[in-house]
Amino acid sequence: MPVLAWIVAATLLGGVLSVFAAAVLALRAGPRQLPTLVSYAIGTLLGAAFLEILPHALELAPSAKHVSVTVLIGILLFFVLEKLVLWRHSHEGQREPHASRHGPNDHGRIAAMVIIGDTFHNCVDGVIIAGAFLVSTELGIITALAIITHEVPQEVGDFLVLLHSGYSKRQALGFNLIASGAMVVGGVGAYFALQTAHTLIPPLLGIAAASMLYISIADLIPMLRGRPGVMVTVKQVLLIAAGSGTIWLVGTLAAVIAGV
Numbered sequence: 001m002p003v004l005a006w007i008v009a010a011t012l013l014g015g016v017l018s019v020f021a022a023a024v025l026a027l028r029a030g031p032r033q034l035p036t037l038v039s040y041a042i043g044t045l046l047g048a049a050f051l052e053i054l055p056h057a058l059e060l061a062p063s064a065k066h067v068s069v070t071v072l073i074g075i076l077l078f079f080v081l082e083k084l085v086l087w088r089h090s091h092e093g094q095r096e097p098h099a100s101r102h103g104p105n106d107h108g109r110i111a112a113m114v115i116i117g118d119t120f121h122n123c124v125d126g127v128i129i130a131g132a133f134l135v136s137t138e139l140g141i142i143t144a145l146a147i148i149t150h151e152v153p154q155e156v157g158d159f160l161v162l163l164h165s166g167y168s169k170r171q172a173l174g175f176n177l178i179a180s181g182a183m184v185v186g187g188v189g190a191y192f193a194l195q196t197a198h199t200l201i202p203p204l205l206g207i208a209a210a211s212m213l214y215i216s217i218a219d220l221i222p223m224l225r226g227r228p229g230v231m232v233t234v235k236q237v238l239l240i241a242a243g244s245g246t247i248w249l250v251g252t253l254a255a256v257i258a259g260v
Contacts, residue, residue: 003133003134003137003191004188004191006133006137006140007129007130007133007140007187007188007191008184008187008188010129010133010140010141010144010187011125011126011129011130011144011183011184011186011187011188012183012184014125014129014144014147014148014151014183015122015151015177015180015181015183015184016177016180017148018148018151018152018155018180019155019173019176019177019180021152021155022151022152022153022154022155022156022158022159022176023155023159023169023172023173023176025037025152025156026155026156026159026160026163027159027169035223035224035227035236036239037152037153037156038153038220038223038224039224039235039236039239039240039243040149040239040240040242040243041149041150041152041153041216041220041243042216042220042221042224042240042243043239043240043241043242043243043244043245043246043247044145044146044149044150044243044244044246044247045146045149045150045212045213045215045216045220045243046212046213046216046240046243046244047146047243047244047245047246047247047248048142048143048145048146048212048247049146049208049209049212049213049216051244051247051248051251052138052139052142052143052247052251053132053139053142053143053205053208053209053212054067054071054205054206054209056132056135056136056139056205057070057202057205057206057209060135060201060202060205061202061203061206062202066202066203066206067202067205067206070202070203070206070207070210071206071207071209071210071213072210073207073210074206074207074209074210074211074214075210075213075214077207077210078210078211078214078215078218079214079218082218082219115162115175115179118154118155118158118176118179118180119178119179119182120182121154122179122180122181122182122183122186123182123183123185123186124186124211125147125151125183125186126182126183126184126185126186126187126188126189126190127186127187127189127190127204128143128147128204128207128208128211129143129144129147129183129187130186130187130188130189130190130191130194131190131194131200131201131204131205131208132144132205132208133191134191134194134195134198134201135201135205138251141250142247142250142251143208145246145247145250146212146247149243150212150215150216150220153220155176158172158176159172159173159176162175162176190204224236
C-alpha cells in the first residue's frame with residue numbers, strides 16, 4: 001500500500017477510533033476509568049519513544065548528539081506550549097467538573113480552549129505520524145498506536161468538559177470529530193512537505209519522541225502519584241509494562257508484515 005494511503009488511513013482511523021472510544025468511556029464509565037487508561041497510555045508512549053522512534057532517529061541522524069539536541073529542544077518547546085495553554089487543555093477539563101467556582105463564561109471559555117487546543121494537537125499528531133511512515137511502515141503503525149492510546153484518556157477529559165459546559169452529547173461528539181480531522185490534514189500536508197525535505201525526518205522523529213516523553217512524564221505520571229497504596233502501584237506498573245509490551249509486540253508484527 002502506498003505511503004500516502006497508510007498515512008491517510010492511520011490518521012483517519014486513529015482520530016475516529018480515539019474519539020468514539022473516548023465517547024463511550026466518558027458517557028458510560030466516566031472518569032473512574034481514567035487511571036487505568038492513563039497508566040496504559042504512559043506505557044505505550046514510553047515504549048514508542050525508547051523502543052522505536054529514538055532508535056530510528058539515531059540511525060538516520062548525522063550523529064547521536066543531533067538527536068539529543070532535538071529531543072531537548074522538543075521538551076522545552078512543549079513546556080512553552082503547555083504554558084500557553086495549547087497542550088494541556090485536557091487536564092483543565094478533568095478538573096473542571098469538580099470546580100464549581102467557575103461561572104458560565106468560564107465554562108464557555110474552557111470549552112472553546114478545548115476545541116481549539118485539540119485541533120492544534122491533532123494536527124501535530126498527524127505530522128508526527130506522517131514522518132514515521134516516511135521512515136517505515138512499521139514505525140508508522142507503532143507511532144499511530146501510541147498516539148491513539150494517549151488520545152483516548154485526553155478525549156475523555158474533552159468530552160467531560162464540553163458536556164459540563166452545556167453542550168449536548170451529539171454536539172460534543174461532533175466537535176471532537178471535527179477536531180480529529182486536523183490529524184488527517186497534518187498528516188497529508190507533512191507527507192508532501194517531507195517528500196522534498198528528507199533531512200527534516202530525523203529532527204521530526206526527535207520532536208515526536210520529545211512529545212511522548214514530555215506528555216508521559218510531565219503530564220500523565222503526576223496524575224497517578226496521588227493514588228497511594230501498594231496494590232494500586234503494582235497495578236499501575238503492570239499497566240505501564242503492558243503498554244510498552246504492546247508497542248514491542250506491534251513492532252514485531254509490523255516488521256513481519258512489512259517484510260523487514
